[in-house]
Amino acid sequence: MKLLYTNDDQLLVGHIRNVVESAGFDVCLKNEILSSAAGGGASPLDVWVEVWVVHDNDYGEAMKVVENTLSADDGQEWECSNCKEPNGASFMLCWNCQVEKPQIQNSLMI
Numbered sequence: 001m002k003l004l005y006t007n008d009d010q011l012l013v014g015h016i017r018n019v020v021e022s023a024g025f026d027v028c029l030k031n032e033i034l035s036s037a038a039g040g041g042a043s044p045l046d047v048w049v050e051v052w053v054v055h056d057n058d059y060g061e062a063m064k065v066v067e068n069t070l071s072a073d074d075g076q077e078w079e080c081s082n083c084k085e086p087n088g089a090s091f092m093l094c095w096n097c098q099v100e101k102p103q104i105q106n107s108l109m110i
């Protein structure tokens, strides 16, 4: 197992996990339970959720998927129709609320 990605934003980490997993790689999350245990004695901010790739051989390819996902350079960002958060072009679901990416709006329809 190799550590693929970690961030203090567990929603983003969860999104990365989904993208990498849907690309066909075996991944697992670490620290997910601890991070969701807010309100306890320990600060959840101390623990970042981690995405691990199960097979070391997959690491290089899986990291490319992560980089492509995090990079907004290869397309247009889109704004979530539900929560108005900006999403990178490669995001098929809103990182914040998991609403699906809207279809490209056709100005001719106005």
Ligand SMILES: [Zn+2]
Residues within 6 Å of the ligand: 080, 081, 082, 083, 084, 085, 094, 095, 096, 097, 098, 099
């Ligand atoms: Zn959203």
